[in-house]
Amino acid sequence: MAMTYLEAVRETLRQEMRRDARIIIYGEDVGVRGGVFRATEGLQEEFGEDRVMDSPLAESAIIGTAIGAAINGLRPVPEIQFADFIFPAVNQIVQEAARIRYRSNGTFGVPMVIRAPYGGGIHGALYHSQCIEAFFAHVPGLKVVMPATPYDVKGLLASSIEDEDPVLFLEHKGAYRSIRGEVPDERYLIPLGEAEVKREGTDLSIISWGMTVNSSLKAAENLAKEGVSVEVLDLRTIRPLDTEAILTTARKTGKVLVVHEDNLTGGFGGEVSALIAEHALFDLDAPIRRLAGPDVPAMPYAPSLEHAFLVTPEKIEAAARELAEF
Amino acid sequence: MADVSEGLTPEVLMDMYYHMVLARVLDDRMWVMNRLGRAPVVYSSNGHEATQVASAFALDRGHDWVVPYYRDLALVLAMGMTPRDVFLHLMGRADDPNSGGRQMPAHWGSVDLKILTTGSVVTTQMMHAAGIALAAKLKHEPTVAMATFGEGSTSQGDFHEALNFAAVMKLPAIFLNENNGYAISVPARKQMAVPDVAARAQGYGIPGVVVDGNDPIKVYEAVKAAAARARAGDGPTLIEAKTYRFVPHSSDDDDRAYRSREEVAEAKKHDPLLVFEQELRDQGLLDDAKHQAVLDRAKAAVDDATEFADTAPDPDPSTLGRHVYHEAVL
Numbered sequence: 001m002a003m004t005y006l007e008a009v010r011e012t013l014r015q016e017m018r019r020d021a022r023i024i025i026y027g028e029d030v031g032v033r034g035g036v037f038r039a040t041e042g043l044q045e046e047f048g049e050d051r052v053m054d055s056p057l058a059e060s061a062i063i064g065t066a067i068g069a070a071i072n073g074l075r076p077v078p079e080i081q082f083a084d085f086i087f088p089a090v091n092q093i094v095q096e097a098a099r100i101r102y103r104s105n106g107t108f109g110v111p112m113v114i115r116a117p118y119g120g121g122i123h124g125a126l127y128h129s130q131c132i133e134a135f136f137a138h139v140p141g142l143k144v145v146m147p148a149t150p151y152d153v154k155g156l157l158a159s160s161i162e163d164e165d166p167v168l169f170l171e172h173k174g175a176y177r178s179i180r181g182e183v184p185d186e187r188y189l190i191p192l193g194e195a196e197v198k199r200e201g202t203d204l205s206i207i208s209w210g211m212t213v214n215s216s217l218k219a220a221e222n223l224a225k226e227g228v229s230v231e232v233l234d235l236r237t238i239r240p241l242d243t244e245a246i247l248t249t250a251r252k253t254g255k256v257l258v259v260h261e262d263n264l265t266g267g268f269g270g271e272v273s274a275l276i277a278e279h280a281l282f283d284l285d286a287p288i289r290r291l292a293g294p295d296v297p298a299m300p301y302a303p304s305l306e307h308a309f310l311v312t313p314e315k316i317e318a319a320a321r322e323l324a325e326f
Numbered sequence: 327m328a329d330v331s332e333g334l335t336p337e338v339l340m341d342m343y344y345h346m347v348l349a350r351v352l353d354d355r356m357w358v359m360n361r362l363g364r365a366p367v368v369y370s371s372n373g374h375e376a377t378q379v380a381s382a383f384a385l386d387r388g389h390d391w392v393v394p395y396y397r398d399l400a401l402v403l404a405m406g407m408t409p410r411d412v413f414l415h416l417m418g419r420a421d422d423p424n425s426g427g428r429q430m431p432a433h434w435g436s437v438d439l440k441i442l443t444t445g446s447v448v449t450t451q452m453m454h455a456a457g458i459a460l461a462a463k464l465k466h467e468p469t470v471a472m473a474t475f476g477e478g479s480t481s482q483g484d485f486h487e488a489l490n491f492a493a494v495m496k497l498p499a500i501f502l503n504e505n506n507g508y509a510i511s512v513p514a515r516k517q518m519a520v521p522d523v524a525a526r527a528q529g530y531g532i533p534g535v536v537v538d539g540n541d542p543i544k545v546y547e548a549v550k551a552a553a554a555r556a557r558a559g560d561g562p563t564l565i566e567a568k569t570y571r572f573v574p575h576s577s578d579d580d581d582r583a584y585r586s587r588e589e590v591a592e593a594k595k596h597d598p599l600l601v602f603e604q605e606l607r608d609q610g611l612l613d614d615a616k617h618q619a620v621l622d623r624a625k626a627a628v629d630d631a632t633e634f635a636d637t638a639p640d641p642d643p644s645t646l647g648r649h650v651y652h653e654a655v656l
Contacts, residue, residue: 050464051464056487056490056494058491060453060483060484060487061456061484061488063453064450064453064454064456064457064488065453065454065456065460065488065491066457067454067457068393068453068454068455068457068471069457069460069461070461071457071458072462072469073461073465074460091450092453095450096445099445100443101650101652102428102649102650103428103429103433103443104425104649105422105425105427105428106426106649106653107423107435107436107443108442108443109652140650141651143651163652164651164652165651165652
């Protein structure tokens with residue numbers, strides 16, 4: 001049935017919790033209120049206060065205790081209310097959750113999914129709009145998942161919960177209610193580390209992940225009317241990374257535009273670009289182009305400034321057109 | 327309230343004493359290995375033996391979890407780690423059960439012994455103990471999780487967050503502070519403006535208990551009471567065991583820079599090994615011959631461990647990339 005991105009999150013959590021009694025959800029306002037975005041609405045009613053808990057307002061505690069709970073046999077799916085608030089928990093995520101398997105020589109593991117809404121365009125200003133993926137994609141031991149569509153939300157969230165390692169599951173706030181799509185009722189899994197060509201094309205490739213995949217598809221549709229054939233590759237997970245899919249599309253079209261909302265410098269687009277430069281340089285017909293958020297500390301509040309920051313379909317279209325003409 | 331001295335039979339008292347002596351003899355040998363250039367760094371439990379051994383004995387070992395820090399050699403021995411395991415870890419050997427040679431010495435961890443793997447950033451472990459306790463509570467298991475930490479850790483935000491989280495959720499956790507008066511070189515008076523760590527429990531609505539960390543009976547009783555409270559569903563307890571570290575923070579430290587020899591000599595008059603030896607002699611459980619037998623047994627175990635680890639293989643360099651993620655069992 002057709003549902004929003006947000007509904008896909010909620011219904012997947014519900015389906016997984018019915019299937020696996022080890023799954024618990026906790027975080028700030030996720031219980032009685034059902035989350036500030038309503039991602040967990042109705043879950044406490046169905047599963048009780050033991051499995052869907054309002055926790056003290058302390059991100060390090062939410063993640064740190066989830067590590068202990070995971071080691072003692074549960075499958076915690078803690079929520080960080082806004083991705084921007086994750087930084088007090090970085091020590092627990094990076095130095096503990098991500099390293100526990102390695103440092104114990106494979107004897108301990110932390111099966112946990114940290115859900116966090118990220119991204120801008122919702123008047124969230126500096127501290128409710130950030131893209132945080134690049135910080136965490138740098139960390140071996142973590143997995144970073146960024147779905148673009150309701151269908152992918154379901155398959156990737158189920159896979160993340162089944163995964164034996166810590167997963168950072170980033171949901172774009174702008175997508176929550178604006179992106180709708182068909183989602184099958186039955187359970188299905190999308191493997192972590194498999195990109196998907198969301199639109200076939202021949203003139204150039206846009207490589208993106210998360211919400212900007214949707215913006216890229218809009219741009220591609222408009223460009224098609226001008227006779228420009230754009231392929232859109234959705235990475236879906238940036239760690240593990242589907243290197244083969246990246247190189248395949250780069251070799252196919254010979255022109256690559258990497259698009260992300262996170263700011264440019266040190267953004268994950270640099271990694272994608274480096275891979276192509278290392279392995280497919282002589283298949284290219286144009287320099288790799290990156291389109292990303294500007295290098296300012298974070299997204300400002302005033303609509304004019306927010307709009308100026310955002311990587312919109314119009315900006316993508318313009319950049320793609322320029323690249324196609326190269 | 328359960329009898330907190332329950333279980334302290336003569337056999338158990340002697341077993342506790344053996345583990346305290348074993349920890350000291352093992353510790354001394356680790357320093358020798360360091361000075362011989364055979365072990366790059368050593369962290370000691372020297373001085374903390376009563377607190378660590380007695381607290382482990384007060385738990386349901388094999389079922390309850392301990393979530394230790396680097397000072398806890400005597401604790402992990404009391405939980406069942408062998409001198410061989412400790413020396414394999416000290417020398418970074420492939421068969422080190424704590425980490426396969428990946429971690430610095432004193433970074434304990436064993437699934438089988440219910441000793442949680444340890445990092446180096448202090449106080450993160452308090453949160454893990456709360457989480458283990460959370461799972462135990464939700465699964466309706468009578469498991470207790472005990473975190474240990476130095477008094478320096480009480481300055482960290484994680485200390486507050488863990489106590490608050492565990493208290494609000496009434497978790498079956500014990501937070502055992504091993505207060506030896508120094509965080510490396512910084513004395514407790516520069517760490518906190520109250521004389522007792524335990525006083526902070528009041529702010530979380532949980533019991534805070536000060537105990538003589540050099541007296542294993544007192545520590546045993548305090549931990550036993552806290553474990554009973556936890557299992558009854560009444561929530562966590564903060565225990566402060568006041569003790570002393572007789573050696574530098576690590577083999578790379580020189581404690582002469584921050585504390586006088588007179589202070590250390592004074593503290594050694596309350597050496598937990600001496601305190602407990604006297605107690606056992608008073609009870610008629612120990613005489614010179616039995617005392618010597620305990621020492622000989624410990625020394626034999628440490629000799630064996632030293633020899634065993636000395637010739638054990640190093641990790642294969644080809645294993646560097648393993649266990650970053652779960653490896654499916656084929």
